[in-house]
Amino acid sequence: MKNKNIDIYKIAELAGVSKSTVSRVINDKAGVKASTREKVAQVIKDLNYKPNSSAKGLASKKTHTIGLVISDITDPFFAMFVKGAEKKAMEANYNMMLANSHWVVEEELKCIQMFEEGRVDGILMISGGSEEKLDNYLDNLASNNLDIVVVDRKIKNENIPKLNSDNFDAGYRATKYLIDLGHTKIAHIKGEDIASSHASRDRVAGYEKALSEAGIKEKIIYPGFFARKKAYQVTKKLITEHSEVTAIFYSSDMMAIGGLKALKNMGLRVPEDISIIGIDGIEMSALMDPPITTLSQPAFEMGYQGMEKLINKLENEINNSHSEDLIFQMELIERASTKKLN
Amino acid sequence: MKNKNIDIYKIAELAGVSKSTVSRVINDKAGVKASTREKVAQVIKDLNYKPNSSAKGLASKKTHTIGLVISDITDPFFAMFVKGAEKKAMEANYNMMLANSHWVVEEELKCIQMFEEGRVDGILMISGGSEEKLDNYLDNLASNNLDIVVVDRKIKNENIPKLNSDNFDAGYRATKYLIDLGHTKIAHIKGEDIASSHASRDRVAGYEKALSEAGIKEKIIYPGFFARKKAYQVTKKLITEHSEVTAIFYSSDMMAIGGLKALKNMGLRVPEDISIIGIDGIEMSALMDPPITTLSQPAFEMGYQGMEKLINKLENEINNSHSEDLIFQMELIERASTKKLN
DNA sequence: TTAGTTTTTGGGATCGCTCCCGGCTATTAA
DNA sequence: TTAATAGCCGGGAGCGATCCCAAAAACTAA
Numbered sequence: 001m002k003n004k005n006i007d008i009y010k011i012a013e014l015a016g017v018s019k020s021t022v023s024r025v026i027n028d029k030a031g032v033k034a035s036t037r038e039k040v041a042q043v044i045k046d047l048n049y050k051p052n053s054s055a056k057g058l059a060s061k062k063t064h065t066i067g068l069v070i071s072d073i074t075d076p077f078f079a080m081f082v083k084g085a086e087k088k089a090m091e092a093n094y095n096m097m098l099a100n101s102h103w104v105v106e107e108e109l110k111c112i113q114m115f116e117e118g119r120v121d122g123i124l125m126i127s128g129g130s131e132e133k134l135d136n137y138l139d140n141l142a143s144n145n146l147d148i149v150v151v152d153r154k155i156k157n158e159n160i161p162k163l164n165s166d167n168f169d170a171g172y173r174a175t176k177y178l179i180d181l182g183h184t185k186i187a188h189i190k191g192e193d194i195a196s197s198h199a200s201r202d203r204v205a206g207y208e209k210a211l212s213e214a215g216i217k218e219k220i221i222y223p224g225f226f227a228r229k230k231a232y233q234v235t236k237k238l239i240t241e242h243s244e245v246t247a248i249f250y251s252s253d254m255m256a257i258g259g260l261k262a263l264k265n266m267g268l269r270v271p272e273d274i275s276i277i278g279i280d281g282i283e284m285s286a287l288m289d290p291p292i293t294t295l296s297q298p299a300f301e302m303g304y305q306g307m308e309k310l311i312n313k314l315e316n317e318i319n320n321s322h323s324e325d326l327i328f329q330m331e332l333i334e335r336a337s338t339k340k341l342n
Numbered sequence: 343m344k345n346k347n348i349d350i351y352k353i354a355e356l357a358g359v360s361k362s363t364v365s366r367v368i369n370d371k372a373g374v375k376a377s378t379r380e381k382v383a384q385v386i387k388d389l390n391y392k393p394n395s396s397a398k399g400l401a402s403k404k405t406h407t408i409g410l411v412i413s414d415i416t417d418p419f420f421a422m423f424v425k426g427a428e429k430k431a432m433e434a435n436y437n438m439m440l441a442n443s444h445w446v447v448e449e450e451l452k453c454i455q456m457f458e459e460g461r462v463d464g465i466l467m468i469s470g471g472s473e474e475k476l477d478n479y480l481d482n483l484a485s486n487n488l489d490i491v492v493v494d495r496k497i498k499n500e501n502i503p504k505l506n507s508d509n510f511d512a513g514y515r516a517t518k519y520l521i522d523l524g525h526t527k528i529a530h531i532k533g534e535d536i537a538s539s540h541a542s543r544d545r546v547a548g549y550e551k552a553l554s555e556a557g558i559k560e561k562i563i564y565p566g567f568f569a570r571k572k573a574y575q576v577t578k579k580l581i582t583e584h585s586e587v588t589a590i591f592y593s594s595d596m597m598a599i600g601g602l603k604a605l606k607n608m609g610l611r612v613p614e615d616i617s618i619i620g621i622d623g624i625e626m627s628a629l630m631d632p633p634i635t636t637l638s639q640p641a642f643e644m645g646y647q648g649m650e651k652l653i654n655k656l657e658n659e660i661n662n663s664h665s666e667d668l669i670f671q672m673e674l675i676e677r678a679s680t681k682k683l684n
Numbered sequence: 685t686t687a688g689t690t691t692t693t694g695g696g697a698t699c700g701c702t703c704c705c706g707g708c709t710a711t712t713a714a
Numbered sequence: 715t716t717a718a719t720a721g722c723c724g725g726g727a728g729c730g731a732t733c734c735c736a737a738a739a740a741c742t743a744a
Contacts, residue, residue, distance in 0.1 A: 007730055018694045023732060031692060052460040054405065055730035057396030058699045065439070065461075074425050079416040086415075086442050095461065097407070098440045100428050117395040118700095119407075119437065257629055264631065287599055289606070289631045349700055360724040365702060373722060397700035400729045460730095 006049055015043040026051055057118070065095040066310060067120035069111045071103045071128035076282040077299050078126060081151070084303025085124060092311050094121075105129030109137050115146070122147035122310045131155060131198065149310040151302065154198045161313065162325040163306045167199045170295045170330045171206020174249045174277050177293075177332065179214045182341035183247040183275060186211070187220035187238055189231055189259065191251040200226070203251050203279065220245065224255045231255035235262035246274055246341055253278035253285040256292050260337070271339035281333060290336035297330055348391055357385040368393055399460070407437040408652060409462035411453045413445045413470035418624040419641050420468060423493070426645025427466060434653050436463075447471030451479050457488070464489035464652045473497060473540065491652040493644065496540045503655065504667040505648045509541045512637045512672045513548020516591045516619050519635075519674060521556045524683035525589040525617065528553065529562040529580055531573055531601065533593040542568070545593050545621065562587065566597045573597030577604035588616055588683055595620035595627040598634050602679070613681035623675060632678035639672050 008026075012019045017040060024032045025040045032040075043049075057063045066089055070078045082098070089096050097120055099111035108129055115123055127134055127150060135155045141148065151163040171188075178186050188207045191200030204221065211219060222238050224231040231250060235258065238245065250256035256278030260270060268274050270290055278285055281296020305326060350368075354361045359382060366374045367382045374382075385391075399405045408431055412420045424440070431438050439462055441453035450471055457465055469476055469492060477497045483490065493505040513530075520528050530549045533542030546563065553561060564580050566573040573592060577600070580587065592598035598620030602612060610616050612632055620627055623638020647668055 005730095009730080012694095019731080020694060020733080021692080024693090027732085033692060036692080050455075050459040052400070052730055054396045054399030054460055055699090056732080058394070058400050058701085059730080059732040061699075061732095063396065068440075072425070073415065073428075074418065074421040076416065076418075079421050082415050082440070083442065086440065095456065096440050098410075098424070098428065098438050100425065113392070114437065117392040118397075119395045261629075261631075284626050284629065287603075287626065288629070289603075347700095351700080354724095361701080362703085362724060363722085366723090369702085375722065378722080394700055397729090398702080400731080401700080401702040403702095403729075 006047055008051065011040065011043050011047065011049055014047070015040045061118075063095075063119060063121055064093065065097055065120045066307065067097045067099065067111070067115035067123045069099050069101055069108055069115075069123060069125035069127075071101050071126060073098070073100055076284065077280055077297065080299035081126065081303035081306075084300035084305075085307040086303075087300075088304045088307035088311065092307075094307075094311060101128065103128040105133045108134070112137070112141065112146075112148075116141075120146070122149070122314050124149050124151070124306050124310050126151040127153040147310060147313050149306050149313070151306055152199060161309050163302055163309070163328070164325070165199070165297050165302075165328045165330060167202035168206040168209075170279055171203030171249075171251075172210045173206070173330075173332060174203075174279065174295055175207045175210035176214075178247040178249060178275060178277060178338065179210060179216070181247070181275065181338060184214075184216055185218070185220075185242070185245045186216070186247045186249060187222065187242060187245045189222050189224040189234060189238070189248060189250045189255055191224065191226040191255075197226075200251055207249060224251065224258075226252050226255065228254045228258035231258035232262045235259040236266065239263070239266055239268070247338070248274065248276045250276060250278045253280040253282045253292060253294055256294070256337075257284065257288060260288060260292065270337050275338040275341075277338055279330070281331070286333075286335065288337070293335045293338040294333050295330040296333050298328055302326075302328055348389055350393065353382065353385050353389065353391055356389070357382045403460075405437075405461060405463055406435065407439055407462045408649065409439045409441065409453070409457035409465040411441050411443055411450055411457075411465060411467035411469075413443050413468060415440070415442055418626065419622055419639065422641035423468060423645035423648075426642035426647075427649040428645075429642075430646045430649035430653065434649075436649075436653060443470065445470040447475045447479075450476070454479070454483065454488075454490075458483075462488070464491070464656050466491050466493070466648050466652050468493040469495040489652060489655050491648050491655070493648055494541065503651050505644055505651070505670070506667065507541070507639050507644075507670045507672055509544035510548040510551075512621055513545035513591075513593075514552045515548070515672075515674060516545075516621065516637055517549045517552035518556075520589040520591060520617060520619060520680065521552060521558070523589070523617065523680060526556075526558055527560070527562075527584070527587045528558070528589045528591060529564065529584060529587045531564050531566040531576060531580070531590060531592045531597055533566065533568040533597075539568075542593055549591060566593065566600075568594050568597065570596045570600035573600035574604045577601040578608060581605070581608055581610070589680070590616065590618045592618060592620045595622040595624045595634060595636055598636070598679075599626065599630060602630060602634065612679050617680040617683075619680055621672065623673070628675075628677065630679075635677045635680040636675050637672040638675050640670055644668075644670055 008019045008022050012022045022040055025037050073079055086096055101108040101111050131153050138157055149161045190204050191197050220242055222234045224234050250259055256276050263270055270276055278292050278294040281294050285292040285294050350361045350364050354364045364382055367379050415421055428438055443450040443453050450469055473495050480499055491503045532546050533539050562584055564576045566576050592601055598618050601618055605612055612618055620634050620636040623636050627634040627636050
């Protein structure tokens with residue numbers, strides 16, 4: 001029933017060489033006569049031999065596998081990030097293990113622990129939880145032989161490479177864009193209120209900077225918790241409390257989508273009566289009616305480069321410490337949800 | 343720098359027992375005195391010892407890992423499927439490796455080959471390619487010691503468990519729903535035209551059955567290739583060629599979204615002038631204006647049960663052959679894109 | 685032709701675990 | 715008291731690769 005156990009010894013036997021030589025050709029190592037190499041390669045091909053990865057892992061202490069810790073794979077941003085990470089992994093001939101952490105640090109740590117069983121050479125994680133807790137844990141981890149790259153969290157440990165979007169800049173530019181359109185009554189629906197999200201904080205700071213630069217005194221900030229439904233509710237509240245507002249900057253596209261629905265519900269036209277802008281650049285925001293103007297995060301690119309950074313770190317044990325962190329700029333995508341104020 | 347190599351021997355030493363006993367408590371095997379078990383467990387905990395998974399894999403020939411082959415993780419249906427699969431995997435204490443196949447069989451096969459290096463105990467795949475090619479390949483694979491479960495393809499091999507949505511029924515019910523609403527001029531935008539998609543074919547057949555049952559002679563079928571933009575174009579074509587149509591059944595939500603945009607563009611109101619219905623139940627379809635009526639595939643459930651089936655097959659080597667295939671019914675979600683014909 | 689090099693090749697130890705089997709210790713029965 | 719049985723535990727032989735080191739082969743130069 002089962003396939004005859006074909007291992008490196010069998011290949012060696014059939015090719016008339018020793019296992020060492022077979023190992024050399026498998027791993028493309030020097031020191032094998034071309035003719036021998038060819039002969040062995042042929043046998044390997046004929047028998048469709050695949051070296052056992054557990055044995056390889058045991059002997060070499062490398063699994064050629066990367067662990068991905070993601071909050072929620074159904075989130076379009078994360079999915080695109082994973083797709084980018086996978087591309088680089090494939091190119092570098094690495095495998096990927098996936099673990100969902102459902103936005104809670106404890107689960108993230110559990111995922112990491114799972115990976116600590118020597119299953120992976122390194123971890124790429126987008127954290128969604130509190131930075132402090134993460135910080136503590138990662139300090140311990142760093143003393144292990146697991147390399148890690150963290151996305152979207154500003155942790156303190158200097159030995160851990162970080163990837164972040166330039167959230168301050170994004171907040172600034174989104175707001176500036178609305179100001180340049182002539183708006184002065186600009187509200188902001190921010191993400192979370194808790195300390196765990198520096199992304200939200202930085203975007204708020206960017207918003208404030210743009211306003212103050214333009215000499216606009218009134219800040220109108222409501223929390224939307226990065227949730228569509230929450231944004232829907234809070235938008236209604238915002239409009240009833242601040243009917244003077246002519247533009248809203250949402251800290252995410254999903255919130256903008258919720259907001260758009262609320263606005264329509266209240267009989268407001270977008271963008272004629274009110275302009276809205278989001279952040280993320282998810283496909284969905286382009287499909288809305290009207291399509292929503294947004295600052296797009298290069299999710300694919302972030303995944304790709306995050307994976308690249310990790311693999312580099314893995315393969316050149318040199319200059320491990322103090323590698324430059326990566327910061328990604330967002331791209332403004334002008335669509336039909338924003339309009340010059342007349 | 344690196345952590346002192348802590349292995350099963352060290353635990354054994356510190357606990358004052360043999361490695362065999364440590365192994366027994368790690369794997370929860372019988373034959374260890376309660377007091378000994380406790381003592382060993384304590385040492386394991388104190389040292390935060392994690393058995394090396396490569397060594398485990400080598401010795402036991404089980405990796406406790408499942409390979410997932412998915413066409414595109416950024417597709418919301420697949421993402422939700424993966425989420426379901428992951429839930430079950432976690433519960434059963436399995437890990438998951440992810441590989442994207444970008445909708446082409448060759449890449450799917452490459453992914454499978456990658457997994458054949460003994461990295462995984464089994465494979466769960468949603469295929470997006472031609473059924474014949476897949477059939478051939480899987481026949482070979484079956485003779486290996488890799489278990490596999492295939493979603494969304496009707497392959498012939500009887501030993502491979504399959505999961506499918508009841509596409510015929512979905513096509514039938516979608517059409518019937520429109521008929522019950524009083525429509526008689528009902529068009530269908532189908533998926534692909536090529537032989538590779540039985541899903542599309544079955545839905546078309548369901549559409550035809552419903553029409554003929556209702557004594558409606560005229561079938562109006564256009565190909566939309568499961569692509570939003572294609573559906574946009576073809577919808578415009580359809581309307582100009584068949585202005586009498588009052589309802590369109592799209593073979594996917596994405597196509598319905600493209601169609602909706604086309605309809606609006608042409609000045610048609612949905613659902614007042616024309617009703618539309620889709621298939622899939624992706625979140626996006628609920629966020630459209632109007633929200634689109636659809637038949638929802640239980641993606642999460644499918645992932646969960648697919649993984650469950652695979653793990654069962656893995657763990658009970660018994661009754662391997664001829665396990666019942668799983669067929670999932672879709673759920674009609676009535677939203678605002680369909681309306682009684684007056 | 686022979687010694688000295690450089691390439692190729694083979695063998696053995698090892699990685700960290702599982703699992704089988706035999707031995708030891710206790711407990712029970714006669 | 716002694717033998718039989720059951721419950722615990724330890725030791726050794728793999729699992730299938732890598733990698734170091736020494737041996738063999740091939741090549742060079744004198």
